[in-house]
Amino acid sequence: MxxxxxxxxxxxxxxxxxxxxxxxxxxxxxxxxxxxxxxxxxxxxxxxxxxxxxxxxxxxxxxxxxxxxxxxxxxxxxxxxxxxxxxxxxxxxxxxxxxxxxxxxxxxxxxxxxxxxxxxxxxxxxxxxxxxxxxxxxxxxxxxxxxxxxxxxxxxxxxxxxxxxxxxxxxxxxxxxxxxxxxxxxxxxxxxxxxxxxxxxxxxxxxxxxxxxxxxxxxxxxxxxxxxxxxxxxxxxxxxxxxxxxxxxxxxxxxxxxxxxxxxxxxxxxxLLQIHQMRGRLSALSADSRMELFRHISAEPMTTSELAVRLGQPAAQISRSLRVLREAGLVVSDRHGKLVYHRIDTATVLRMGPDLLATLTR
Structure with missing residues (x-):
């Protein structure tokens, strides 16, 4: 509308x-x-x-x-x-x-x-x-x-x-x-x-x-x-x-x-977020597999290989899930030497409630 x-x-x-x-x-x-x-x-x-x-x-x-x-x-x-x-x-x-x-x-x-x-x-x-x-x-x-x-x-x-x-x-x-x-x-x-x-x-x-x-x-x-x-x-x-x-x-x-x-x-x-951006964030967390992954990296930064072992999933599947979360702005990936660690973007997650309300009521 x-x-x-x-x-x-x-x-x-x-x-x-x-x-x-x-x-x-x-x-x-x-x-x-x-x-x-x-x-x-x-x-x-x-x-x-x-x-x-x-x-x-x-x-x-x-x-x-x-x-x-x-x-x-x-x-x-x-x-x-x-x-x-x-x-x-x-x-x-x-x-x-x-x-x-x-x-x-x-x-x-x-x-x-x-x-x-x-x-x-x-x-x-x-x-x-x-x-x-x-x-x-x-x-x-x-x-x-x-x-x-x-x-x-x-x-x-x-x-x-x-x-x-x-x-x-x-x-x-x-x-x-x-x-x-x-x-x-x-x-x-x-x-x-x-x-x-x-x-x-x-x-x-x-x-x-x-x-x-x-x-x-x-x-x-x-x-x-x-x-x-x-x-x-x-x-x-x-x-x-x-x-x-x-x-x-x-x-x-x-x-x-x-x-x-x-x-x-x-x-x-x-x-400010547009509606499609907020929808993307909510969608990224709607899959059980991505939510489980998200919970693990909320506790500590982890590599793709570590997540694959912990979750019992192929590394390629973990990479796809991380990409969805990263594109939604919920995950940050940092390189340390030869390893890449993934962590949640805490500030973005903390703002999701206020951002959702602001997006809906604008």
Whole structure:
């Protein structure tokens, strides 16, 4: 599955790179809501959580569907004009047409955008409203309560979100942003420079290891658990760097607003595994014979001949098994004089759990 950005007819003048403190705040809230998916930030998450008061924690828990798996679109810039100031971005959220705000909130509360009724129907059609509330209730009581408040008084709901963001700013995010603004600003400047010098399609594809550029089709495809094709002709595209997003990347393409690509500012993409690489590692360990061999060299480095004697297998079979494990990145072979010793790559094996989670959730 993939989100494909189709650039045929795209005006390069509609491409911008921008820093967004509101999007970064949303990324922090997302990590706080789903710490198991962001193990690399666990220490910082715990430090922030310890400093939150009970009232803010209660409001965070109640509103968390808005930034959990499906991030609400209103946390991202609503125009390509640079607004590197939280107050200005919150003013942009406050100025959104009511129906646009309701649609953005409703899709985040429900948790997916497929076949979302129009805002007018949600607000005025009793049958549509009831079906939407029933869907939210089937997901969780918290989602149902948020959906009910949204439809009963959308302006009060919007004000609740804005006030929560300001409380977060005063509680912890102002200091966090002071530390991060330079990092994400530098990433934005570097990307803008790269876009001026190289092929934009290739540059956009370089934002994620999950992306592929198809120059013949003028298309970039991001491997995501969604299936969408976004025609970029007459659309604006805004690339927003983030520190807290970790290895993840988010694409938002709500009609009438810039397409957003929210990408990691610092992650070394060449160090991230693609799905086929993780599949290869799991496959390499799936055979009983290779797992037994793997267990022996986890205890001590051994030569092919030593393994053949210990396992009672022909040396050629041992060599084939070692090759599979080595190609999967799980085994290292070191020459000492005339002998070659095989050992497990301990660092790679220790990372398999976190790597698997990161690969699945990107």
């Amino acid at each position: 993939a989100i494909a950005l189709q650039f045929a007819g795209f005006d390069i003048n509609n491409l911008r790179v921008s820093v967004s403190p509101l999007s970064e705040l949303m990324a922090v809230l997302h990590v706080l809501a789903e710490p198991d998916h962001h193990f690399e930030s666990s220490a910082k998450v715990q430090a922030i959580a310890r400093n939150l008061d009970d009232r803010l924690i209660a409001e965070f828990n109640a509103l968390s569907p808005l930034w959990a798996r499906f991030r609400a679109r209103f946390f991202f810039p609503v125009s390509t004009e640079p607004k590197q100031n939280l107050d200005l971005e919150l003013a942009g959220m406050a100025a959104l047409p009511l129906e646009a705000f309701v649609s953005m909130a409703a899709e985040a509360i429900r948790g997916f955008s497929k076949d979302l009724p129009a805002a007018q129907q949600l607000l005025r059609d009793e049958k549509v409203r009831r079906e939407f509330l029933d869907t939210c209730r089937s997901r969780s009581l918290g989602r149902f309560e948020l959906a009910e408040q949204l439809l009963n008084d959308p302006e009060q709901f919007r004000q609740r979100i804005i006030e929560f963001c300001l409380d977060c700013w005063n509680s912890f995010f102002k200091m966090e942003w002071e530390d991060l603004a330079l990092t994400v600003g530098r990433a934005a400047a570097q990307l803008a420079g790269k876009l001026n010098q190289t092929d934009p399609i290739a540059t956009i594809a370089s934002l994620s290891v999950t992306a592929k550029a198809f120059r013949g089709a003028s298309e970039v495809r991001f491997d995501k658990l969604q299936q969408r094709r976004v025609k970029m002709a007459e659309r604006e595209l805004l690339l927003v760097p983030s520190h807290w997003i970790g290895n993840h990347l988010t694409v938002k393409d709500n009609a009438g607003y810039p397409v957003i690509v929210h990408f990691p500012a610092q992650t070394r993409q060449e160090d």
